[in-house]
Amino acid sequence: MPYCLNPSCQKPNNPEGCRFCMNCGKNLQLKGLYEAIALIGQGGMGRTFRAVDRGRLGQPCAIKQFLPQFREAQLMEKAIALFESEAAQLKALGSHPQIPELIAYFEEEGCLYLVQELIEGENLYNELQSQGIFSEAKIYQLLEEILPVLQFIHDRQVIHRDIKPDNIVRKKEKGKRKRTKSQSQIPNSPQNNLVLVDFGAAKAFTTDTAGRTGTLIGSAEYVAPEQARGKAVPQSDLYSLGVTCIHLLTGISPFDLYDDVSDRWIWREKLQAPISSHLANILDRLLARAIANRYRSANEVLQDLSSLVNLSSAIAPRSSDYPQHYTQTYVQIRQLQELLSLGQWQESDRLTNKIILELADKPKIAEITADDIDNIACDVWMAIDQAWMEFSNNHFGWSTQKQIWQSIGGKLIYNEDTYWEFANIYEKFSDRIGWRRPRWLNLGLSPKVWRKYENLIFAIASPRGHLPSLFFWEGFNLVDIVLYRLEICRQSREKL
Missing domain, CATH: 3.30.200.20 (Phosphorylase Kinase; domain 1)
Structure with a gap:
């Protein structure tokens, strides 16, 4: 129904098909x-x-x-x-x-x-109010989608000057299939669906004789120090984006995330859930008060987002064939890298297990099928394997286990007719990597018994290939299937 734009009109709503307002006569x-x-x-x-x-x-x-x-x-x-x-x-x-x-x-x-x-959707401030604080995965998604937009406008000599949750809108996705509860917690977006709006404060890089880019424009909670002095630069937008992120992570006004007494940000102390040091360090650099200590460009932030042990190539989605965006998984892989870098081998083993279970949507490894293995993206398998190999100096990891498996005659494909051959190789494999031990000490011919999971050796001094273990520990019948999947992924990567 046509709506009258006359500010003084008392009855602005009009019937369909009207060309002139039935109340005040204005052209509609x-x-x-x-x-x-x-x-x-x-x-x-x-x-x-x-x-x-x-x-x-x-x-x-x-x-x-x-x-x-x-x-x-x-x-x-x-x-x-x-x-x-x-x-x-x-x-x-x-x-x-x-x-x-x-x-x-x-x-x-x-x-x-x-x-x-017309941008149909909800801005991030309203999303914060309706859905609660943002997860680390959603903050990664926000940065990965908005930083290229900032680089785009900065390359064209434009500063937005009003970056805040209200001015970032998540577009509604048209014709989208209904997601499961577990899927709805993960941003589902191979294509970017965050839009930067309200360019009313935007200004070109042109300066006056005093070197200013304009008077104070923007929202006080998010504005960079130099912008408050009328000297906005492209890095001012990066600062405001950092403030936007800590607001969404904590749900607390940025005014209350800065301590004037100690002259420092205290946002880390206000987090309801811990985040990786990787993301925290990126946010701290975005929030640096001195421009010289801040990122020089949006592209530089993007490089840092995927710089941890240079695994960006293994963590970036390559194919639109996968229906689920793996943002949450990428965050978990970054967490895995951090645990491995600290030598926290058992925690890393458990997280590896958790990642696969969540992607397969199964409560136990024993319930995972070969189809589940095939449906998990190669990028995930290779990123996890590369992390284990990188931080253990090739002592641990599926690639190392594959070398050992094949060295004792193991094949990458078995079927029901060759089950006993597989079982025999699996026992030899377990003996080689230390998952079984002699029943009696100092007796070379002693029968072997399986170690309990908690009695495995979660140290770099354990036998080569000893870890990761929990995945194969509960699903021993998946060993050849996973190693075969890894080989297929490796071959596919080499063809790219």
Whole structure:
């Protein structure tokens, strides 16, 4: 139903098909093309409407109507400049899938209007209120999706100057299949679905004779120190993004995450759940008060996100064939790397087991099938194996176990007819890597008995190939299947 844009109209809703407001007589179509249908937001600078573009076969769009609540000449001049700046910056940036497209900008009957792409979805501030604090996985996703947008605008000499949860919108996904409860906790997005909005504060890098890029613009909770002094630089957006992340991680106002007495951020002390030191260190550098101590560019942050032992190539999704985005798994793999780097072998073994169980959606390893193994992405198998190999200097890991398995005559494919051959090789394999021990000490011919899991040797001094163990410990029949899957993945990677 057409909605009248006359601010004084007492009955703005009109029947379908009306060209003029039945209450005040105003033309309901701007430029004969853009028709508002519902008010979706308003503030001190104006109103925003859901609308349709009749020139584009009724395609949805958004109309921003400039309607400031003040009349002081100086403030009005500045407000008009900001409104016009948004149109200019959107036009300069051109087309980007994560920035609203500018459709039109014009004046009509004494009012300024901006028509742009309608972004259907919820901003991250509202998402925080409705769903609670963000997980580490969601923060990784936020950084991985928004940093390229910042690099895009910075390359075009534009500073956003108002990065905050309210200005990052998660687009609704059209035609999306219903997800299970476990899947809904993981961002499902091979394609980016976070959009950076509200370029009203954006400004080009142009400076005046005093070297300023403009007066203080932005939201006080998120603004960088230099921007507060009227000297915004591209790194100011990175600072605000860091503040956005710690707000979403803690659910606490950034004002309460900085201690003025000690002059330092205390966000780590406010976390409800621990996060990896990898992410924490990245956020601390984004939040550095001195520009020289901050990242130089959004690309540099992206490089750091995947720099841990240079496993980015193993952790990045390569194929759209996999229906589930592995963001949570990548976080777990980073955690695995940290545990391994500290020599926490048993904790690493348990986490390896947990990752596979969650991806297979099974409560126990013994319930996992060959199909489950095949359905887990090669990137995951290779990332886990590479982490074990890297931090143990090739002493542990599935690749090491595969070498031992094949050295004693083990094959990578067995079937039901060759089960006893497999069982015989499995016992020899277990003896070689120390999962079985003699029943009596000092007797070479003593029968072997299986160690209990808690009695395995969780130290680098254990036999070669001793770890990871828990996965094969509970699902011994999967040894050849997993080693074969790893070989197939390796061959596929070499062909790329």
